[in-house]
Amino acid sequence: MRRTVRPLTGAALAVAAAALSVAPAYGASAGDLEVSPASVVPGGQVTVRTAACGDGGAATGDADAVGAGSLSLAPGPDEQDASGRFRVPPSAQPGTYEITATCTGSGHRVTGDLVVTLTAGSRQVQPRGSVKTGVGGALGTDPVQTAAGVAALAVAAAGGTWLLHRRARGDGI
Amino acid sequence: MRGFPRHGAGFGDPATAAIAAVTVCALCSGAWLLRDGAGTHAPPQPSAAQARGGHDGQDGRARERPAAPALPPSPPDRVRIPAIRVSAPLTGLGLTKTGGLGVPPAARKNLAGWYEAGTTPGERGTAIVAGHVDNADGPAVFYDLGALARGSTIEVDRRDGGVAVFTVDAVEVYAAKDFPDEKVYGAADRPELRVITCGGGWSRGTGYQGNVVVFAHLTDSR
Numbered sequence: 001m002r003r004t005v006r007p008l009t010g011a012a013l014a015v016a017a018a019a020l021s022v023a024p025a026y027g028a029s030a031g032d033l034e035v036s037p038a039s040v041v042p043g044g045q046v047t048v049r050t051a052a053c054g055d056g057g058a059a060t061g062d063a064d065a066v067g068a069g070s071l072s073l074a075p076g077p078d079e080q081d082a083s084g085r086f087r088v089p090p091s092a093q094p095g096t097y098e099i100t101a102t103c104t105g106s107g108h109r110v111t112g113d114l115v116v117t118l119t120a121g122s123r124q125v126q127p128r129g130s131v132k133t134g135v136g137g138a139l140g141t142d143p144v145q146t147a148a149g150v151a152a153l154a155v156a157a158a159g160g161t162w163l164l165h166r167r168a169r170g171d172g173i
Numbered sequence: 174m175r176g177f178p179r180h181g182a183g184f185g186d187p188a189t190a191a192i193a194a195v196t197v198c199a200l201c202s203g204a205w206l207l208r209d210g211a212g213t214h215a216p217p218q219p220s221a222a223q224a225r226g227g228h229d230g231q232d233g234r235a236r237e238r239p240a241a242p243a244l245p246p247s248p249p250d251r252v253r254i255p256a257i258r259v260s261a262p263l264t265g266l267g268l269t270k271t272g273g274l275g276v277p278p279a280a281r282k283n284l285a286g287w288y289e290a291g292t293t294p295g296e297r298g299t300a301i302v303a304g305h306v307d308n309a310d311g312p313a314v315f316y317d318l319g320a321l322a323r324g325s326t327i328e329v330d331r332r333d334g335g336v337a338v339f340t341v342d343a344v345e346v347y348a349a350k351d352f353p354d355e356k357v358y359g360a361a362d363r364p365e366l367r368v369i370t371c372g373g374g375w376s377r378g379t380g381y382q383g384n385v386v387v388f389a390h391l392t393d394s395r
Contacts, residue, residue: 036290045290078250078251127354129354130348131369132273133303133371135380137312151203152203153204
């Protein structure tokens, strides 16, 4: 019987692993190398990220096309995706460059495009405006809790009334 | 029901005793649920003394700790703020369609994020870290951010194994409708850090009115 159980377990693990690799909770989609920002000025910083190497997989990146050499992509302690960072040389010419990453182990190769431009100004793109970092869940009334409290008090009132009635009738308390 | 004479001296019968017990339990739990459920737990907000140039007995700029030399770029992995017991992993943040800063997934209450198209913490320039003050379930990673004081330490663990140590210069609160983009996100000529969460009062209709922003600069690394 063991013989049949083991292959089944293996198949289940393979299916689970496939499901994990194609459906990351968030981050880059599998099969691509996400380049952020996708457009950068010479001298700028670029982060590349991929989910294609699986949960916790590392990769070797190649940014030779733009003159930035190779880099390593490693998963963060809390990330499934492998990510790495490089600086575009200040001497880079405007154009579109292909950045590649090869998964350590599987050898799976993913690519992404980096656009080097001179027109974006000399600064990184900055965020604008306020940040939506709360919904008010820490304050105000919780309707479920309030309803539960009211229901509990109703039960107490009913019980108290009943007990008082019994006592008035001299029934035992 | 009169078949249990031993109980006759106290509660008339087991049913009465049970109902009395249930009544007492319901009364206590109901009172607790309503009192706790109706109480407001607004996150702490910074006082004027923590603002840039605010007076806490000494001149703010003069007592600021000297800046440490900039570090090479390396993505951050974790932010730690011992004074408010924060130790949170960092995920990468991008921009929203309208150009605003993205936020970490709200469901994970101890996850913060950093703006990965910008400066890495420790590098020269302005690095940006953001996290939720609360989510639908209650307080989240930066709930106590508004209670942080000038001079407090913020540590960032970097992928290269180093730790960037920042010292808080100011804790401000800004209204969303008049948000000082340049002051918060603008470039700096030394390694600086901003830590952002929601704040500035809350209303049922419009949610939080603005953001608490912590300004810090690099003072050490190891």
